[in-house]
Amino acid sequence: xxxxxxESILKVLVVFGVLLFxxxxxxxxxxxxxxxxxxxxxxxxxxxxxxxxPLADGLKGFFKEDIVPAxxxxxxxxxxxxxxxxxxxxxxxxxxxxxSFQLFGREITMRITDVNVALLxxxxxxxxxxxxxxxxxxASNNRYGLLGSLRTAAQMISYELALxxxxxxxxxxxxxxxxxxxxxxxxxxxxxxxQPLAFFLFLICGLAEINxxxxxxxxxxxxxxxxxxxxxxxxxxxxxxxAEYAHLISLAMIITCLFLGGWYLPFGIPTPGLLKxxxxxxxxxxxxxxxxxxxxxxxxxxxxxxxxxxxxWLMPLALANIFVTGxxxxxxx
Amino acid sequence: xxxxxxLLKGLAFTLKRFFSKPITxxxxxxxxxxxERWRGLHRLKTENGQLKCVACGLCEAVCPAKVITVEAKxxxxxxxxxxxxxxxxxRCIFCGYCQEACPKDAIELTRNYEFCGYTxxxxxxxxxxxxxx
Numbered sequence: 001x002x003x004x005x006x007e008s009i010l011k012v013l014v015v016f017g018v019l020l021f022x023x024x025x026x027x028x029x030x031x032x033x034x035x036x037x038x039x040x041x042x043x044x045x046x047x048x049x050x051x052x053x054p055l056a057d058g059l060k061g062f063f064k065e066d067i068v069p070a071x072x073x074x075x076x077x078x079x080x081x082x083x084x085x086x087x088x089x090x091x092x093x094x095x096x097x098x099x100s101f102q103l104f105g106r107e108i109t110m111r112i113t114d115v116n117v118a119l120l121x122x123x124x125x126x127x128x129x130x131x132x133x134x135x136x137x138x139a140s141n142n143r144y145g146l147l148g149s150l151r152t153a154a155q156m157i158s159y160e161l162a163l164x165x166x167x168x169x170x171x172x173x174x175x176x177x178x179x180x181x182x183x184x185x186x187x188x189x190x191x192x193x194x195q196p197l198a199f200f201l202f203l204i205c206g207l208a209e210i211n212x213x214x215x216x217x218x219x220x221x222x223x224x225x226x227x228x229x230x231x232x233x234x235x236x237x238x239x240x241x242x243a244e245y246a247h248l249i250s251l252a253m254i255i256t257c258l259f260l261g262g263w264y265l266p267f268g269i270p271t272p273g274l275l276k277x278x279x280x281x282x283x284x285x286x287x288x289x290x291x292x293x294x295x296x297x298x299x300x301x302x303x304x305x306x307x308x309x310x311x312x313w314l315m316p317l318a319l320a321n322i323f324v325t326g327x328x329x330x331x332x333x
Numbered sequence: 334x335x336x337x338x339x340l341l342k343g344l345a346f347t348l349k350r351f352f353s354k355p356i357t358x359x360x361x362x363x364x365x366x367x368x369e370r371w372r373g374l375h376r377l378k379t380e381n382g383q384l385k386c387v388a389c390g391l392c393e394a395v396c397p398a399k400v401i402t403v404e405a406k407x408x409x410x411x412x413x414x415x416x417x418x419x420x421x422x423x424r425c426i427f428c429g430y431c432q433e434a435c436p437k438d439a440i441e442l443t444r445n446y447e448f449c450g451y452t453x454x455x456x457x458x459x460x461x462x463x464x465x466x
Contacts, residue, residue: 037347040357297347298340 003106011112012093019092023245024054030245030292037296061238069140069231076139081232081239084132087125088246094118095253096180098263098277110277111180118179119167122254123160126209129247130156133211136240137228148227151217151303158310159208159215165318166201169325170258179254183262190261197321199259201314206255208310210247212291214298215306252287256280260287372427372442375420377464384464385439388415392431392440400424401431418460423453 028043028050035042043050068077098110115121130152137149173194174182182191192199208215217227224230229240256262260283263276271279301309358365367373378385388405406416432441443466450456458466 033351036351036353036355039350039353039355041355041359293344293347293351296351297343 007106007108008112011108015092015097015112016089019089019246019249020242022249023242024058026245026249026288027057027241028053029288030295033289033292034296037293058238061235064234066234066236067231069142071141072231073139073141076135077231078236080132080136080139081236081243082132083135084129085239085243085246087129087132088243088250091122091125091250092246092253094121094179095250095257096183096262097253098280099273101273114178114180116176116178119171119177122250123164123167126163126247127156127160129243132240132243133228136232137230140228140231142231144224144226144230145228148217148224148230151224152211152228155208155211155215155217155306155310158307159205159314162201162310162314162318163205163209165315165322166198166205167258169195169198169318169321170202172322172325172329179257179262183257183264186261187264188268190259190264190266192259192261193266195259195321195325197317198325199255201318201321202255202259204309205314206251207291207294208306210244210251212244212248213295214301216300217303217306248291249284249288252284252291255287256283367444367446369444371444371446372429373445374422374443374448374466375425375431375458375463376441376443376466377415377418377460378439378441379464384414384460385437386415386418386435387413387437387439388418389413389436391434391436395430395434397428397430398424398426415460418463420458420463421456422448422458423456 031053032042032044032050043053046052046056068074093112094115096109096111096114100107100109102108133152134149134156137145137147137152170182170191171177173191174185176182176185207213211217229237232240263271263280265271265279386403388403390403390405393401393403400421402417402419403415404417405413407413427442429442445466448456
C-alpha cells in the first residue's frame with residue numbers, strides 16, 4: 001500500500017513537472033514556428049536560440065502589477081483563472097504515455113491512473129475548463145470580456161455535441177471507454193484508418209473546444225481586443241495562458257491515444273519496449289506542430305460561420321458516421 | 334472537396350515559408366545600409382579645422398519645426414561664426430531644408446540614424462557635438 005502511494009505521488013510529481021515544462025516550451029515553439037512561417041525569426045535572443053524565453057516571460061509575469069478592476073466580481077474574478085487551469089492539468093491524469101517498464105523489480109506503468117471511464121472524465125473536465133473562460137469574462141465587468149464569454153458558451157455547446165458524437169463512433173469500434181484499452185485495440189490498424197471521418201471531425205471539434213485558431217472566437221484579437229482575458233494581468237493572465245497551452249498538449253495526447261494508436265507503430269509493425277514512449281512523444285509533437293502550423297495558415301472564422309459549420313456540417317456528419325459505423329460493426333459481428 | 338483543397342493549398346504554402354530563410358535584419362549585429370539620400374543626424378561641416386558656418390540664420394528661419402537656434406559672434410578679424418548652434422533633434426522632422434537653405438554648404442544631414450539618450454537634454458545637440466559628428 002505504502003509503496004503504491006509513493007509510486008503514485010512520484011508519478012504525479014514527475015508528470016506535472018514535465019507537463020508544465022512542456023507547456024512553457026510550447027509557447028516558445030509556437031512563437032518560433034509562427035515566426036518562420038512569417039519569414040522572420042521569432043524570439044531568438046534570450047539564451048541559445050531564445051531557449052530561455054519562457055523563463056523570461058514567467059519572470060516578467062511575476063513582476064507585473066496584479067490589477068483587479070474596481071467593479072469586478074472579486075471572488076469569481078480570482079477564481080476564474082484557477083478554474084481554467086486546474087481542469088486543464090487534471091486531464092493528463094488519465095492519459096497513458098506508454099506501456100510499462102521494469103524499475104527495481106517493480107512494474108511501473110507509464111500513466112498516473114487507468115480509469116475505465118477515462119473518456120467521460122476527459123469530456124467532463126474539458127467542459128469544466130470552459131467555465132473558467134466564461135466566468136473570467138463575465139466577472140471582469142468588461143463588455144469585450146462579456147462578449148468573449150458569450151461566444152465561448154455558444155461555441156462550447158455547439159462543438160462539444162459534435163465532439164461527443166465523434167467519440168461515440170470511436171467507442172463503438174474499440175468497445176471501451178478506457179484510453180489504455182482503446183490504444184491496445186490499435187496495434188494493427190489505427191483508429192485514424194478505421195475512422196478517417198471521425199478523426200477529421202475530432203480534430204476540428206477539438207480545435208474549437210480548446211478555442212484555438214481558426215476558432216479563437218472568445219479572444220478574437222481584432223474585434224474583441226483579447227476577449228475574456230482583457231482585464232487580467234500578471235500571473236492570472238499567465239494562468240489562462242498556461243491553461244490554453246495545457247489544453248493544446250492534452251488535446252494532442254488525446255488524439256494520439258484515440259486515433260493514432262498511442263505508442264504503437266502502424267500496420268502491426270512491432271514496437272520495441274524502449275521505443276514506445278518516444279513513438280508516443282513523436283506523435284504528440286507532430287500534432288502540436290500541426291496546431292501551430294494551422295494557426296499560421298488559417299484566418300479566424302466569423303461567428304455565424306462557426307455556428308453554421310458546427311450545427312449544419314459537423315453534427316450531421318458525426319451522426320451519419322455513427323450510423324455507418326453501427327451498421328458496419330453489427331455486420332462484422 | 335472544393336472546401337478542402339484551398340485549405341490544403343494554404344497549409345502547403347505556409348510549410349514552404351516555414352523552410353525558407355527569414356528576411357529579418359538581426360539589427361545590432363547586422364545593420365541595414367541606409368539609402369544614399371538618407372536624412373539622419375545633422376553635421377556642421379568644417380574647413381581647415383574651422384566651421385564653415387557664418388551664422389547667417391537662414392537655417393533657423395527656414396526650419397519648419399523651429400528646432401535650430403543660432404547665436405552669431407565675430408572674431409577680432411571680423412569673421413562671423415556661430416557662438417551657439419543648437420538643434421533639438423527630438424523635434425526635428427529631418428526635412429533637410431536647413432541643408433538646402435545654407436549658402437555656405439555648412440550643414441548637412443548625415444546617414445547616421447543611430448543616436449539615442451536617456452534625457453531630453455542629450456538631444457539638444459550643440460555646435461561642438463554636431464561638428465564632431
